[in-house]
Amino acid sequence: MSALSLTFPSHHKPPGTMKSEDAKHIEYGFNEMPPPGQLLILSLQHVMLMFVSIGLAIIFAGQINGSTEFTATLVMLSMIAAGIGSIIQSAGFPYIGSGYLCPNICGPSYLSLSLSAAWVGGMPLVRGMIFLTGLVEMAFAPLVHKLKNIFPQFIVGLVVAMVGVSVIRMSVISFFGLEFRADVVRGGDIAIGAISLLVMVFSNIWGRGLVRIYCLLIGMIVGWIASFIILPEYFLKLQILKSCPMFALPVIGPEFRHISVRADMLLPFLVIAISGSLKSFGNLLAAQKASQPELKEVDYTRIRKGILADGVATALAGLLGGLAVDTSSSNIGLAGSTKVLSRWISVGAGVIFILLAFCPKVTWAMSLMPKPVLGASMIFAGCFMISAGLQEMFQETWDSRKTFTVGIALFFGLSTAFLPGLYARTPAYVQAVFTDPLPTSTVLAIILHLLINLDRTVPKMLQRIGLSTTGSGK
Numbered sequence: 001m002s003a004l005s006l007t008f009p010s011h012h013k014p015p016g017t018m019k020s021e022d023a024k025h026i027e028y029g030f031n032e033m034p035p036p037g038q039l040l041i042l043s044l045q046h047v048m049l050m051f052v053s054i055g056l057a058i059i060f061a062g063q064i065n066g067s068t069e070f071t072a073t074l075v076m077l078s079m080i081a082a083g084i085g086s087i088i089q090s091a092g093f094p095y096i097g098s099g100y101l102c103p104n105i106c107g108p109s110y111l112s113l114s115l116s117a118a119w120v121g122g123m124p125l126v127r128g129m130i131f132l133t134g135l136v137e138m139a140f141a142p143l144v145h146k147l148k149n150i151f152p153q154f155i156v157g158l159v160v161a162m163v164g165v166s167v168i169r170m171s172v173i174s175f176f177g178l179e180f181r182a183d184v185v186r187g188g189d190i191a192i193g194a195i196s197l198l199v200m201v202f203s204n205i206w207g208r209g210l211v212r213i214y215c216l217l218i219g220m221i222v223g224w225i226a227s228f229i230i231l232p233e234y235f236l237k238l239q240i241l242k243s244c245p246m247f248a249l250p251v252i253g254p255e256f257r258h259i260s261v262r263a264d265m266l267l268p269f270l271v272i273a274i275s276g277s278l279k280s281f282g283n284l285l286a287a288q289k290a291s292q293p294e295l296k297e298v299d300y301t302r303i304r305k306g307i308l309a310d311g312v313a314t315a316l317a318g319l320l321g322g323l324a325v326d327t328s329s330s331n332i333g334l335a336g337s338t339k340v341l342s343r344w345i346s347v348g349a350g351v352i353f354i355l356l357a358f359c360p361k362v363t364w365a366m367s368l369m370p371k372p373v374l375g376a377s378m379i380f381a382g383c384f385m386i387s388a389g390l391q392e393m394f395q396e397t398w399d400s401r402k403t404f405t406v407g408i409a410l411f412f413g414l415s416t417a418f419l420p421g422l423y424a425r426t427p428a429y430v431q432a433v434f435t436d437p438l439p440t441s442t443v444l445a446i447i448l449h450l451l452i453n454l455d456r457t458v459p460k461m462l463q464r465i466g467l468s469t470t471g472s473g474k
Contacts, residue, residue: 082106281307416440
């Protein structure tokens with residue numbers, strides 16, 4: 001007698017799937033399904049980190065003097081786009097999505113250029129240019145296989161480390177509770193940030209079972225409580241929630257009913273599209289190294305599908321009327337630090353993010369989370385990215401070629417964060433490369449690696465085409 005059975009993802013670790021020492025410590029592998037209760041809480045933990053980006057939509061609306069209805073609608077549409085993007089990225093569809101825990105958030109790198117477009121042509125132009133940006137990233141995805149021969153292990157490690165470095169500026173500013181350049185750093189904010197970060201770290205190091213898995217959530221809750229005690233103004237800010245409805249639908253005003261493009265905006269958005277693609281490339285590499293530590297070489301098929309999913313999500317954000325979305329470095333770092341890597345958590349976070357988009361009271365409450373708590377969360381997640389990248393870099397035997405490739409790339413990559421005003425005064429072709437630590441370091445490392453190794457690659461190329469005389473007569 002035979003029985004028909006349906007196979008679902010198991011929350012038990014299948015034998016033989018974990019091959020490396022790192023893999024033995026993974027709580028939930030990227031293909032494993034946690035129990036329903038844990039899946040919900042783990043998804044909420046990632047959602048709380050995703051809420052960091054909602055502040056970008058609020059800042060954007062404030063900069064263009066948007067009404068309350070406009071701000072609420074922009075936040076809703078941005079969250080819906082990010083939620084859908086998270087699902088597409090992680091669900092593991094046949095032709096799109098990496099299948100890793102890699103949620104989408106509003107992309108910080110797109111904010112400045114989106115504001116420029118809004119001042120020139122309003123939301124219709126922002127929508128059109130974001131949609132084109134998504135198409136460019138989708139076109140870039142099939143080319144990722146061409147990078148296979150120019151990404152040795154030490155450059156992969158550099159890219160992963162720079163994913164963590166790229167969030168340093170925003171996380172440290174938030175840790176000290178700063179919103180504007182002239183703000184004074186208060187001792188209370190430092191205390192709140194320190195308490196939050198130490199609770200996260202201690203829960204991760206000394207915690208067992210659920211304490212370790214939920215270390216970020218525990219740290220955030222303790223941080224909230226500490227902020228209410230140390231600086232009661234954080235509690236007073238929540239009074240605004242009394243006027244917020246629990247449920248609301250987006251108000252589609254005239255700003256969201258049209259879409260347009262401008263030729264003179266194409267070049268800067270093309271640059272940011274390529275930069276965003278490289279950032280997603282780095283994030284996906286980091287997600288792969290955390291999820292499949294046993295891999296000896298990069299699986300470029302998953303990376304290509306991941307970049308394609310990110311492009312689709314960005315294009316969708318433009319069509320809906322939200323801000324451009326991007327893969328989240330902080331969430332990948334959280335997954336790596338807790339060793340909870342199930343892609344179903346990202347899918348769950350995407351679904352929750354979409355549902356919460358229609359709950360203004362919850363959305364505004366999360367956007368009012370004390371900045372030191374947010375900063376501590378991002379620092380906690382970023383630590384893993386930097387450390388994992390450095391470990392990957394130095395697994396190979398080191399030589400002077402790698403020293404100059406990595407060193408020069410780091411010098412100029414980090415300079416984009418230290419001296420942003422310098423590059424604003426450079427020619428356009430320089431600005432196209434020197435945009436952000438992650439894409440800048442990546443591009444320079446690739447170029448330097450190729451140039452420094454010309455004495456090795458050129459003879460091999462000549463030998464392949466039959467022009468080399470090396471070894472003749474022997």
